[in-house]
Amino acid sequence: MVVGVGVTAFYTTTQHHTLSVSVFLLNRKTTGSLKIIHERYDPKKNSSQHEAYKNSFEEALKYNEGLRPHLSKIADDLNPLRAQALFEAIPEEDCGVLDIVGRPEHLVVTTIAVPPMAIRPSVEMDGVSNEDDISMKLMQIVEVNGVLRQGLEKGLPITNLMENWDFLQTQCAMLINSDMPGVPPQHQTTGRPLRGFVQRLKGKQGRFRGNLSGKRVDFSGRTVISPDPNLQIDQVCVPQHMAVVLTYPERVTVHNLDKLKLRVLNGTALWPGANFVVHPDGEKTFLKFGDRRKIAADLKVGYTVERHLEDGDVVLFNRQPSLHRISIMAFKAKIKPFRTLRFNECVCSPFNADFDGDEMNIHVPQTEEARAEALHLMGSIANLPTPKNGGIEISATQDFLTCAFLVTAKDTFFTRAEMCLLTSYMSDACDPVDLVAPAILKPLELWTGKQLFSMLVRPNARTRIFLNLEVAEKIYSKKGEHMCPVDGYVCFRNSELICGRVGKSYAVVLLHML
Known part of the structure; x- marks a missing residue:
């Protein structure tokens, strides 16, 4: 049995073993799911060869004039046997030029491995044994192969042999991939598509995603x-x-x-x-x-x-x-x-x-x-920076950015009670927080949002964090820097926020520094 599944390139040699692959690669086309046609006698590409080949049919036309309208469609059917013969003709030294490991004729499937019963079990239901899809397909392949062998021995008509040959090719291909497009309706043995090897491996319920990547585990x-x-x-x-x-x-x-x-x-x-x-x-x-x-x-x-x-x-x-x-x-x-x-x-x-x-x-x-x-x-x-390009992947977002932007506005002030409450939210109650001197003393002690943010960076004198950075936020007006009218230029000196409304740019730069 010779099965031509997935053969996509062909080769021939001259008497001097020179490469002449290009003619086949340029002039081949796929018809249906399995057949590959070599347009060797295309009149548009090789008119002289086409005429010579048409003349060889003169004897046949004497007996069947109905062939004449089809002579312009003459093409070379590259069946698996011919493909295997072409591959076998490639000399060993040319395999290195083609960058082929091993012999190229091994690309044509000539033997089908029968998988063990463990992956195609028989299920008995109501006294009837239901065979697995793979088992059914293997049975059909063996049966058609036997019919072909007997047909050759008994000399059956060539039409009958070719029908069985095409059916064998289709069944072998469907064993591997049952969703193959272009399968003739007469070759569909059941109303539903059977599950081939490809269907068992791919998809959410396949072996990789369903049983390997997503398997159930302890703990x-x-x-x-x-x-x-x-x-x-x-x-x-x-x-x-x-x-x-x-x-x-x-x-x-x-x-x-x-x-x-x-x-x-x-x-x-x-x-x-x-x-x-x-x-x-x-x-x-x-x-x-x-x-x-x-x-x-x-x-x-x-x-x-x-x-x-x-x-x-x-x-x-x-x-x-x-x-x-x-x-x-x-x-x-x-x-x-x-x-x-x-x-x-x-x-x-x-x-x-x-x-x-x-x-x-x-x-x-x-x-x-x-x-x-x-x-x-x-x-x-x-893993704060992403391995893709080194950018920061884990940073302040959503409510954190909104809060930081609102708190560090110029017109945001807090009383002593509010300041102490907010600093207690920011600390973990382990280290003491030094309350800085208020920005406004009279008529009421008030602290700015920038002071609150500075206390977040350096809560007490024992914390040896001295942050110094300058960064332009998205709202920066591009004039005045520290005296920006919209307060869009962030400046830290020794962990104290001097100016600017904190946004996303500051958060990303800070994480880069850390």
Whole structure:
């Protein structure tokens, strides 16, 4: 059996083994899905050869005058056998010139591999065995091949043989790709298209996207996302409902023995608790049914406790489709109630995420090595610039930019109570904030929005951050710089905002400096 599937270029040699591929490549055309025609006798391109070839039909025209109208359409049918013969005629030294690895005749399929039954199982239903599409197609190929072999032995008419030959070509091609265009209706054995190898691999339900990239795994979760501006850009809020299912195997040491005993006592339902205790010999105890008090009392160094996810644990955060490297990054978990995954909206850009119903995945690394690699190589802090062109991907956006622009206006003032309240919002209550002297003393102490923003950059004297930069914002009038009429020129001196309304340009430049 010789099957010509996907043959697209042909070659011939002269007696001196010179290359003459160009004639075939220029004058070939595809008719239908499988047939390739060589327009060797096209009267517009080679009139003398066409006339000579027409004259060779004079004898046939004596017996069948109906051939005459079709002589102008003479073409050379490059069937698979001819293609294989042309490929075999290529000498070995010319294969290097054509940059072909191996022999070119191997491009023509002459043998079809039969896949194992594991990927084409028979399904028995109501006492009837339903064969897989691949099995049905292989049966048809074997049957037609047998008919061709018997036809050659018995000398059947050439018309019958060619019909079976074309049917064999189509069935072999449909085994690979059943959605092939141009398949004759008489070659469609069923009303619906069968699933070939290509259909099993491509698409959302195919092997790659459905079973490899999107397979179901342990220690992962998926739910709707929502914004939380109070989270840091390296944090993701994990619902407590997920945290009691997702676990991390923490080995018991002298430093964490007391903590893990409390986790074991809390059990599987109460967060923060634990689900399993693994003994050094590999024995595993499920805390839902065991005596937790006894298990906690027997806990020793060397045991492993599969505890619930807790604050600070490293998780991988991913949004599909994962189109580039930063579609999956590492974050630190923050366990909170309710049912959505939450993160700072400044991190939406790398994921191309919005909050109109998007869902995202989290994965919990299970070893210390995996956690360390994820945090340092895939952490959001380590991936602020995009690998595409070095531009900043994670920066202030939406409400953050609007607030910064409004707060740093020239006519924005705050009382002492408002100033203290806003600075408490900006701090994490760990480091003290030095309240600077007010800009206006009488008749009421007032602080400007620029002073508030300066305190955000450098909250107290012990903070050794001295920011110095000048940048023109989008609203800059291009005259006056520091005395711009619309206050569009931002200037920082030793972490103090001297002039300008902070916008997106400042946020991007600041992140570049950091």
